Amino acid sequence: MIVALAGWVAAPSPALAAVPAPAPAAIVAEVDAGQFTRATAAIDRALANPDLSTAQRQALEFERERMRRIRLDFSLDRAAALAQLRKAMPDLDEAQFDAWDAAGLIEHMDIDGERRYFKRAVSNLFRLSPEAAARRAPPVRPFSEGPFERLHPHHVEVLAAAAGGATSVAPRRLRVTQSLVVDADAVPAGETVRAWIPYPRAIPGQQEDIRLLGSVPEGAAVAPEAAVQRTAYLERTAVAGAPTEFSVSYELTVYARRFGIDPAKVRPTPDDPALAPYLGERPPHIVFTPALRAFSAQVVGTETNPYRIAQKLFAAVDRIPWAGAREYSTLSNLSDYALHAGHADCGQQTLLLMALLRLNGIPARWQSGWVYSDDAVGYDNMHDWGWLYLAPYGWVPMDVTTGRLDSADPALAGFYLGGLDAYRIAFNDDYARDFVPAKEHFRSETVDSQRGEAEWRGGNLYFDQWDYRFEWRMLPPGDGADSRGGNTFNTTVGETQR
Numbered sequence: 001m002i003v004a005l006a007g008w009v010a011a012p013s014p015a016l017a018a019v020p021a022p023a024p025a026a027i028v029a030e031v032d033a034g035q036f037t038r039a040t041a042a043i044d045r046a047l048a049n050p051d052l053s054t055a056q057r058q059a060l061e062f063e064r065e066r067m068r069r070i071r072l073d074f075s076l077d078r079a080a081a082l083a084q085l086r087k088a089m090p091d092l093d094e095a096q097f098d099a100w101d102a103a104g105l106i107e108h109m110d111i112d113g114e115r116r117y118f119k120r121a122v123s124n125l126f127r128l129s130p131e132a133a134a135r136r137a138p139p140v141r142p143f144s145e146g147p148f149e150r151l152h153p154h155h156v157e158v159l160a161a162a163a164g165g166a167t168s169v170a171p172r173r174l175r176v177t178q179s180l181v182v183d184a185d186a187v188p189a190g191e192t193v194r195a196w197i198p199y200p201r202a203i204p205g206q207q208e209d210i211r212l213l214g215s216v217p218e219g220a221a222v223a224p225e226a227a228v229q230r231t232a233y234l235e236r237t238a239v240a241g242a243p244t245e246f247s248v249s250y251e252l253t254v255y256a257r258r259f260g261i262d263p264a265k266v267r268p269t270p271d272d273p274a275l276a277p278y279l280g281e282r283p284p285h286i287v288f289t290p291a292l293r294a295f296s297a298q299v300v301g302t303e304t305n306p307y308r309i310a311q312k313l314f315a316a317v318d319r320i321p322w323a324g325a326r327e328y329s330t331l332s333n334l335s336d337y338a339l340h341a342g343h344a345d346c347g348q349q350t351l352l353l354m355a356l357l358r359l360n361g362i363p364a365r366w367q368s369g370w371v372y373s374d375d376a377v378g379y380d381n382m383h384d385w386g387w388l389y390l391a392p393y394g395w396v397p398m399d400v401t402t403g404r405l406d407s408a409d410p411a412l413a414g415f416y417l418g419g420l421d422a423y424r425i426a427f428n429d430d431y432a433r434d435f436v437p438a439k440e441h442f443r444s445e446t447v448d449s450q451r452g453e454a455e456w457r458g459g460n461l462y463f464d465q466w467d468y469r470f471e472w473r474m475l476p477p478g479d480g481a482d483s484r485g486g487n488t489f490n491t492t493v494g495e496t497q498r
Contacts, residue, residue, distance in 0.1 A: 020055075020059050027042050031070070031332070036111055039067065040064065043060050043061075047060055062442055065442055066330055070330045074111065074119070077115075082097055084122045089132070090137055105128050106122070107124060107341075118326065124343065127143065127322065128343055148402065149402050151406055152421075156412070158258050158419065158421065159258065159412065167205065167257060167258060169256050171253050172253070173474070174475055175213070175250070175251045175473055176249065176251070176425070176471065177247055177472075179245060180197055180245075180246045180247070181246075182195075182238070182465065184241055184242055185238075186465040186466065187456045192238075193236050193238050193454060194440075194454065194456065195233070195236070196231040196452055197234070197246060198230070198427035200250070200426060201225050201230045201426075202225060203426060205255060205257070206255055207426060208255070209253045211251045215248045216234075216245060217236050217246070220248050221234075224436060227435070227436045228429040228433050229429075230427065231452075234246045246452075252425065254422050257397050257420040259393055260411075260418070261307055261390060266390050269306065269361055269363060270391055278389065279363050285334045286355045287335070291340070296356050299316045300313065309357075310362060310417065314398065317353045317400045320352075321344075322343065322345060322349075323344070327444075329443070329445060334347065334447065335351040345401070346368075349401050350386045350400060351431075353400045357388055363389035364386055364388045365386060365430065367387060367397075367426050368383065368384035368385065368426070368431070369424060369425040370424065375474050382450040382451070385420070386400075398418075399416040402416045428450075435449075441455045444460060444462050
């Protein structure tokens, strides 16, 4: 394969960017197709060019790293995937496995001619195929689901509180400790480990009164409010034989949001320069491909009202089944993946909806963080959602993954197009933005920021070299929370599905 570098543009950079620019399209396509040997040879040839800029060289190096990460995600061969599936389905024969595989229900990738299966392919199969789910041998564990993914008294509470026109209601206050623990000896003793732990920014009417309680080690450097992927930055020296632990503790108050939208009052998007960044393409994850245009035309039809268009697009993306996700850094275009894979997780669905809205002249932007529950339920998870702009209402929230609720009341059924519950922290008001202070090496998560990031002078520390904890408990709103809070923390440790 000959890779043409002429015309390849990568933004100049005096130093490595944590979110790399795209590599040449031909190399990206080879990696996406599983042609790793050919891609590696093309990368080696391109890197031999002494005239490459720092950004171009970094983009090529990241494609090499992307292949390594893809291999970690697709860790199962056929025998391992069969064995894993037979634990839940002892009578499975190979012909049935092959039929599900051919139908695209067991996610795989052919890497240099060898079929490899996604490490979550088996659990995802049970979400994607009712036939497979019905054949599981007991005991059958129910799928994990958040309390607000179904109709809940909190939704009714929010509508009632917003009946007079308020858009920020039903506040909840909580205390959080989030930790990042680097494996023992992942970094040589005596070396400095750098860590970034997600930290919320104040968003008027959504999350307020944020109070840093402390950190381990002491002295966390919290990024300024202007950082749209805000973090608390920490450093610590690695000790031989011991994990290197970092944590940040804080409190904040989160409000539910509710915008009562009258379709008859919605107007076309105004010609406002401030909205322009939220209307266009943003490669590589928001691109108006021919397939996206065709899907949009099929869904939207002749509708011209922006809110009605948004409703149609929201419903179409909501119909895509949820399944556990590949690491985002391994995918060259998240919205396109969601359109074609037959399943998607929250970030993939959100980016697809954002792309569709922008294509139709409706501004859309990203938001993400962590969702949780009241103490008695003890549920929490990483989660992504977004906002769209509807004149004259302004920015209103959307959570297409939670989607439409099962209710005969249209206001409850459509709660998450124009509303949010009060059980979510936003860490990010955009995606794929550099941290403050900037990371020196590639990020493990090049799109989102929920688990954290770590590195040392020798390079990035990927997810297989550290783990995380998210501990939380609900507190009464306002002052005096310390004396009136609950007695226990809810804790999530390690890999939680989005």
